[in-house]
Amino acid sequence: MKPLHFASVWSEQKGRSFIYSIFIVVSMICAVYFIGGAFISEEYRERLARWEVMETLWNGKSKTCKDQCRPPGSEALPQAIVTKTSNLEMRPLWGSTVEDKNRNLSMNLLAIAVGIKQKEVVDRIVKKFPASDFVVMLFHYDGVVDQWSDLTWSDRAIHVSAGNQTKWWFAKRFLHPDILAEYDYVFLWDEDIGVDNFDPRRYLLIVKDEGLEISQPALDPKSNVHYQLAIRQRKSNVHRRMYKFKGSGRCDDHSTAPPCTGWVEMMAPVFSRAAWRCAWYMIQNDLIHAWGLDKLLGYCAQGDRTKNVGVVDSEYIFHLGLPTLGTLDGHETPSNSSKIDNRPEVRKQSYIEMQIFNNRWNKAVKGDQCWIDPYQVSANQSIH
Numbered sequence: 001m002k003p004l005h006f007a008s009v010w011s012e013q014k015g016r017s018f019i020y021s022i023f024i025v026v027s028m029i030c031a032v033y034f035i036g037g038a039f040i041s042e043e044y045r046e047r048l049a050r051w052e053v054m055e056t057l058w059n060g061k062s063k064t065c066k067d068q069c070r071p072p073g074s075e076a077l078p079q080a081i082v083t084k085t086s087n088l089e090m091r092p093l094w095g096s097t098v099e100d101k102n103r104n105l106s107m108n109l110l111a112i113a114v115g116i117k118q119k120e121v122v123d124r125i126v127k128k129f130p131a132s133d134f135v136v137m138l139f140h141y142d143g144v145v146d147q148w149s150d151l152t153w154s155d156r157a158i159h160v161s162a163g164n165q166t167k168w169w170f171a172k173r174f175l176h177p178d179i180l181a182e183y184d185y186v187f188l189w190d191e192d193i194g195v196d197n198f199d200p201r202r203y204l205l206i207v208k209d210e211g212l213e214i215s216q217p218a219l220d221p222k223s224n225v226h227y228q229l230a231i232r233q234r235k236s237n238v239h240r241r242m243y244k245f246k247g248s249g250r251c252d253d254h255s256t257a258p259p260c261t262g263w264v265e266m267m268a269p270v271f272s273r274a275a276w277r278c279a280w281y282m283i284q285n286d287l288i289h290a291w292g293l294d295k296l297l298g299y300c301a302q303g304d305r306t307k308n309v310g311v312v313d314s315e316y317i318f319h320l321g322l323p324t325l326g327t328l329d330g331h332e333t334p335s336n337s338s339k340i341d342n343r344p345e346v347r348k349q350s351y352i353e354m355q356i357f358n359n360r361w362n363k364a365v366k367g368d369q370c371w372i373d374p375y376q377v378s379a380n381q382s383i384h
Contacts (some may be wrong), residue, residue: 085181088135088158108204109180110187111137113167116144118191118322126153128195135183139170166288177277186276190267194223194318203315204269210238213275213301213308216264217317224321230265230363232316240310257375262298262305266290267319275300284357291354296361298375305375 068276074082089108112128113124136153139160148154159175171188180186185204198217200242218232218239221227228240241261244251249258271279278300282293298305323343365371 009382022138028111045203046068046184074260085178087182088137088179090156090158107183107188108133108185108200109137109175109183110189110200111139111143111167111171111175112189112191113139113165113170114191115140115142117142119148121320121322122191123151123195125189125191125193125195126151128198129187129200131156133201134187137174139165139167139174141165166290168283168290168293169288172280173284173286175272175276175280177280180273180276184273186273188269189269190319192322193268194220195320198315198317198340200315203312206237206314207270210310211308212238212310212312213272213303214264214279214297215310215312216268217270217315218311218313220316220318223317223319227259227265229259229261229263230311232286232311233313233342234380236313238310240306242250256300258295262301263294264297264309264311266294268317269297270302272302274302278302284360287353287357289350291350292357292361 021114070079071082071084074141110126112125113121120139123277129136131153136157138157138159141157141164143161143163145159145161148159150156162170167188167190169197175186175188178298185207197220203217205214216230219230227289228244233239241255242251242259244260249259255261272291275297279293279297279360283290283294298309301308323341365373
């Protein structure tokens with residue numbers, strides 16, 4: 001064993017990290033103190049070797065881990081323990097194992113904003129959706145929850161209550177894409193929907209076969225219809241555009257923008273998993289209405305909106321058009337009136353928020369120098 005001098009050790013370790021150098025100095029002092037400074041022990045040499053290996057491994061891991069994408073806040077945890085997504089499945093308090101691979105996972109979600117006055121209508125809707133294929137989530141905008149407990153499916157449904165909020169307010173807060181990551185399709189419906197001519201399983205078979213990322217069931221022509229594109233066409237299975245050859249806003253085979261093609265209405269939209277992840281980001285946190293959002297959903301179509309957005313004719317619904325938010329019974333307010341109708345104020349707020357949303361979109365388009373509009377809405381990339 002050769003003698004080891006402090007000066008030679010310091011020279012050999014020059015260029016290493018400061019912490020590593022300090023370790024050597026301290027270790028040498030200890031070695032001199034206990035051994036008399038003549039020779040380095042075998043144990044000390046092994047310790048040095050281990051530190052060299054550890055330093056090499058640490059530097060290598062640091063370089064590799066810099067390129068890993070980790071959820072913010074999880075940096076202090078080992079990668080394998082980080083659970084990035086979840087679901088809405090209920091778990092029993094006993095009698096099941098964590099690694100239960102055979103559990104029956106419902107692969108789709110039906111979410112509806114509801115009030116107790118439409119209880120019978122909602123009951124008919126939910127009964128159409130098989131429990132084996134769908135999780136049911138009710139957004140109670142009137143705060144009434146207990147009166148739903150007598151329905152056969154109520155215990156398996158997830159109930160969320162907040163007074164006088166729209167389904168978009170609920171969706172932004174409780175339908176995050178990471179929570180819905182395991183579900184294939186999201187049905188985000190209003191409560192005033194007749195489903196006598198609708199089968200969700202057949203609907204999804206058609207949607208998958210047609211490659212529709214964003215869709216809606218067609219509307220019975222006799223129901224409450226707002227836009228011609230949503231009306232059922234009797235001789236087709238699915239349609240993706242409407243035609244209008246007279247007056248303003250004409251639509252033909254060459255039309256590529258809403259309302260001629262590439263969009264659906266907001267009373268009964270259906271999103272694929274990927275489309276919902278995109279649409280969720282577009283929902284504004286402070287705007288409770290979705291007016292204006294429908295004409296931009298084509299940007300979330302995962303490709304060509306003229307092909308991936310459509311209306312399913314063979315499985316159609318009846319839009320009842322019932323007044324809900326804004327209409328209150330007299331006993332719910334200090335007024336002596338039997339009923340107070342604030343629907344005009346609701347509509348007014350909807351128009352105001354639509355303008356706010358459009359302005360935000362235009363500002364965002366102008367401010368994002370890296371974004372390219374795949375549809376070239378207009379020369380200055382604005383919407384109207």
